[in-house]
Amino acid sequence: MEISFVIEKFILVAILFGITLVIAMYSTYAERKVAAFLQDRLGPDRAGPFGMFQPLADGLKMFMKEEITPTNSSKWLFMVGPGLSMLTACIGTAVIPWGSDMTIGDRVIPLQVTDINVGVLYIFGVVSLGVYGVMIGGWASNNKYSLLSAIRAASQNISYEIAMGLSIIALLLFTGTMSLREISDQQHGWNWNVLYQPLGFIIFMICSFAETNRAPFDLPECETELIGGYHTEYSSMKLGFYLFSEYINMFVSATVMASLYFGGYNYPGMDWVLLQTGPIIGPLIGTVVFFMKIFAFIFFFMWVRWTIPRFRYDQLMHLGWKVLIPLAIANIIVTGVVIALVEKF
Amino acid sequence: MEPLTSKKKVLEQKPLTLAERLYLPAIGKGLAITFSHLFKKEATIRYPEEQREFSTNFRGLHSLKRDEEGKERCTACGLCALSCPAEAITMIAAERKPEEKDLYREEKYAAVYEINMLRCIFCGLCEEACPKEAIYLDGPIVPSDYLRKDFIYGKDKLVEAPLEKK
Numbered sequence: 001m002e003i004s005f006v007i008e009k010f011i012l013v014a015i016l017f018g019i020t021l022v023i024a025m026y027s028t029y030a031e032r033k034v035a036a037f038l039q040d041r042l043g044p045d046r047a048g049p050f051g052m053f054q055p056l057a058d059g060l061k062m063f064m065k066e067e068i069t070p071t072n073s074s075k076w077l078f079m080v081g082p083g084l085s086m087l088t089a090c091i092g093t094a095v096i097p098w099g100s101d102m103t104i105g106d107r108v109i110p111l112q113v114t115d116i117n118v119g120v121l122y123i124f125g126v127v128s129l130g131v132y133g134v135m136i137g138g139w140a141s142n143n144k145y146s147l148l149s150a151i152r153a154a155s156q157n158i159s160y161e162i163a164m165g166l167s168i169i170a171l172l173l174f175t176g177t178m179s180l181r182e183i184s185d186q187q188h189g190w191n192w193n194v195l196y197q198p199l200g201f202i203i204f205m206i207c208s209f210a211e212t213n214r215a216p217f218d219l220p221e222c223e224t225e226l227i228g229g230y231h232t233e234y235s236s237m238k239l240g241f242y243l244f245s246e247y248i249n250m251f252v253s254a255t256v257m258a259s260l261y262f263g264g265y266n267y268p269g270m271d272w273v274l275l276q277t278g279p280i281i282g283p284l285i286g287t288v289v290f291f292m293k294i295f296a297f298i299f300f301f302m303w304v305r306w307t308i309p310r311f312r313y314d315q316l317m318h319l320g321w322k323v324l325i326p327l328a329i330a331n332i333i334v335t336g337v338v339i340a341l342v343e344k345f
Numbered sequence: 346m347e348p349l350t351s352k353k354k355v356l357e358q359k360p361l362t363l364a365e366r367l368y369l370p371a372i373g374k375g376l377a378i379t380f381s382h383l384f385k386k387e388a389t390i391r392y393p394e395e396q397r398e399f400s401t402n403f404r405g406l407h408s409l410k411r412d413e414e415g416k417e418r419c420t421a422c423g424l425c426a427l428s429c430p431a432e433a434i435t436m437i438a439a440e441r442k443p444e445e446k447d448l449y450r451e452e453k454y455a456a457v458y459e460i461n462m463l464r465c466i467f468c469g470l471c472e473e474a475c476p477k478e479a480i481y482l483d484g485p486i487v488p489s490d491y492l493r494k495d496f497i498y499g500k501d502k503l504v505e506a507p508l509e510k511k
Binding site: 039045306308 | 375391
């Protein structure tokens with residue numbers, strides 16, 4: 001392993017980490033602004049022009065507050081909960097292809113931290129691990145309401161993971177590969193997977209709303225019913241980690257949706273643009289288009305939050321087990337039959 | 346049991362159609378409604394650059410009035426302090442000296458007159474109680490400050506319009 005390879009990956013990881021944190025930070029700002037505009041009011045607009053420095057003010061506030069640990073909680077688990085949440089949120093971005101290969105001089109730099117050939121399975125595993133942070137937080141708080149909320153969160157997460165996995169299986173039947181780079185390459189130009197798997201996309205989207213504990217599936221953290229849910233007892237930076245990891249999860253979900261179904265860094269007319277702009281700027285334009293798709297999804301997440309009322313727990317379970325799983329299985333069967341028929345002729 | 350009004354409402358509970366059971370079309374309509382709010386004018390008033398208009402009866406900051414010759418009306422009778430439900434007004438009376446005849450209307454005046462704006466509830470009972478029509482609550486909203494002692498408004502500070510000739 002040459003030193004230049006290590007340096008290149010290191011730089012990629014650092015840039016990616018920085019971008020993830022900045023996007024999560026400004027997602028909090030965008031959430032408040034979008035929520036405000038959807039409700040006929042202004043959001044924060046005092047901290048800097050149009051309130052742009054509000055996330056910095058929020059971050060500073062989080063740092064300055066007092067850290068309170070409940071007396072009878074397990075100290076180690078109390079600290080591990082938010083850390084685990086943040087860890088699983090951040091490592092999800094490692095396998096996503098951010099752009100086509102960049103050629104600087106005679107080096108080809110793939111804009112992806114690592115291209116393992118089980119990329120989809122990796123993302124799936126990381127998303128499943130995300131539920132541990134919530135459960136540990138709820139248990140370690142020594143508060144029966146936090147525990148109740150953590151139980152609800154865990155059950156919600158594992159119920160919707162199944163439907164998510166099943167909808168991805170249909171996609172894998174279609175693409176034939178689990179590597180995210182190859183899935184993105186297959187969606188060259190107009191050939192986005194959502195055109196071939198619309199039902200799968202809808203199921204995947206509903207499940208990713210549930211996985212990120214985002215409205216209308218935000219029962220674990222709804223303030224009207226459970227005060228703060230699993231993060232009631234947390235203060236200062238640990239709370240900051242929980243809230244931040246939720247936004248990072250939202251970012252990663254939007255990224256996965258965009259790269260699996262909406263073509264990732266591909267856009268119609270990309271060959272012409274790549275020819276015009278050369279091997280350095282061309283892939284970066286693909287990356288910019290990718291980010292525009294991600295921001296559109298993040299906006300959609302926020303848009304849905306302020307439109308649909310929250311699900312009741314039994315409605316949530318009914319939807320996850322009795323509606324989405326049969327639909328996903330039907331999707332797999334139909335996809336399989338169609339592919340077999342198409343190959344025959 | 347007999348219905349209480351003559352209007353009778355029959356609730357029709359038809360089973361949901363397929364489109365309704367999917368929920369997605371209804372969600373789509375809801376999303377369209379929410380989206381349209383992005384383009385409507387916001388109802389927020391950007392205080393303090395913009396301010397709402399007050400009604401004519403709005404009770405704001407107090408001011409001790411003067412009469413047509415510019416003499417202070419207040420005679421430190423203490424009826425406003427007596428009527429104040431929050432005990433916000435305190436005063437110290439003094440006797441008018443002969444050379445101060447142009448300053449005060451009657452022989453008794455308020456040498457020290459203080460209203461604690463943190464106690465005041467802006468009810469206007471002092472304005473109703475005053476026999477000399479000396480105190481009126483016709484000013485703006487009391488601005489914020491940092492220290493508790495800065496909220497005790499004395500005569501020279503903001504309680505008065507006396508320093509300007511009306």
